Amino acid sequence: MTKQDFSKKKALLIEDMAEARIMQRKMLTDFGFTSIDIAMKAETAIELLRNTSFDVILSDYNLGNGKDGQQLLEEIRHSKLIPNTATYLMVTAETSIEMVMGAIEYQPDGYITKPFSQAVLQRRLNKLLETKDKLYKVNVALDASNYKEAIQAAKQVIKQHPALTGKCERIIGESLLELKEYKKAFSLFNKTLKNRKMPWALFGKARCYFYMNDMEKAEQNFRQLMLDNRFFVSAYDWLAKIQVIQNKIEEAQSTLIEAIGKSPKNILRQMELGNISLSINDYITAEMSFRRSVFLAKYSCYNTADVYLKHLEALARISDSGPLNPRQRDNFDSTLKKVHEFFFDNPDNKAKSYSYEIDIFLSENDLSTAKQIFEVWLSEVESNLATPPTKQQYSTYEKSFGN
Incomplete structure (x- = not known):
């Protein structure tokens, strides 16, 4: 293994516990890192990642109040805040299936479980960075969404570093799927599966069947994958x-x-x-x-309006069969409050929340409050602050109010 020159690498350490932060920072300094930024919570880390490029991100899973390590990684992937060329190592004291499964879905480059020694961390970082160095051209192409270039670069890596064949074949297969070259991708995944039973290759093959509209074979392969690897x-x-x-x-x-x-x-x-x-x-x-x-x-x-409005809708539909129980009513009020707080300036959101609120009051036979909300809604329609009720809503509510 090539010993890395960490002095040229920029690190971000995300850890909310002071003792662990001091210890990990010392380890990174001992390895030779000279540029180490610190974030005590996910929000600070996101701000740093928006404005700075890092080679190594070492993030704890438990980050106190706010986002945890999985939600941070979810946002980083969603917002493309780190390139494929960077190395993301998740640090955790937790080994629950829920944690491992959740984090795996957003694919960190690796895990390390607390407590760990300086030697173990150095070995892990050395190995991860060595692999990143060998895949550098591949990852640059992936970051540019240049999948043809990524395929060519991955083929070169296979020739130079046969130990990375599996990793490169996976990249080639995924790149072919991005290029919609499903038959070529299918052939590659199939060839891999003949040599070794890799879950990612079976996953790729199943998706090829799906994209080629062979739902029966796609289903068979997804079910096989679920049998072979219950964590996929x-x-x-x-x-x-x-x-x-x-x-x-x-x-x-x-x-x-x-x-x-x-x-x-x-x-x-x-x-x-x-x-x-x-x-x-x-x-x-x-x-x-x-x-x-x-x-x-x-x-x-x-965190979109749809999440909250759908919850209100489900509760409103439960109320079609009769008043909500006290726990459900509390949940409705709590979610409605969040819509008012964060999403109420949108005319569609306003209309939907008014309609669900009216449904709840009608289920409780509180016609006067339901009517008041309807009148507020109509006045806001006149001011262009809310979307108008549908014809069906007009008809339903006017019947209910006895107009």
Whole structure:
């Protein structure tokens, strides 16, 4: 292994605990790092990443109040705040399946479990940076979304460093999928699987079948992957996609419930389960999924109005069968408050929240409050501050108010 010259590398250390921060900083200094920025919480790290390029990011999983290490990595990936050429190492004292599964979905370059020695950290960083150096041209091409160039560079790496064949084949396969060259990608994944049973190759092959519109074979391969590797949670998402296409909505719902059991912190998966549950009028499951989404959204980059409005919608649909129970009513009020606080300046959001609130008061037979909200809504429509009610809403509410 080539010994790295860390003095030329810029590091970002993200750690909320003072003792661990001091110790890890000392380790990095001992390795030769001369440029080390410190962030005690995720928000500070994001600000630093927006304005500075780092070669190495060492991030703890538990970061106190606010975003945790998984949500930080989720945002970094979503906002493309670090290039493929950078090295991201997750540090954790937690080994729960929920944590590991959640973080794996956003693909750090590696993990290191606390407590660790200076020698162990140095070995891990050396190995990761050595691999990054060998894949430098590949990663530069990927950062530029130049997939043809990435494929050529990866082929060169295979010739020069045969030990990186698996990693390079995976990059080539993913690049071919990006280029929509599904037959070539299929051939590569198939060839890999003949030599060694790699989960990523089976995942690639299954997606090729999906893109080539062979849903039966895609389903077989995703199911095989779920059997071979129960931690490959993305396979469940793709199987659910197929089931939706085949109009097997209840099966898609069951598949997503199973996936969430393995990795509950993925907000997009929770939202998908909620939407599917709404579509089959399973409002109890929908409400539970959207409630979890609201909880996850607070520190997520997917903190959008839709998350909160969907939760209100699920509760409003439950109220069609009678008044909400006290816990559900509290949840409705809490989510409505967040819509008012963060998303109420949008006319569509305003209209939706008014309609759900009216539905709740109608279910409680509180006609005067429901009517007051409707009148406020109509006055805001006149001022162009809210989208007008639909014809159906007009008709329903006027009947309910006895007009």
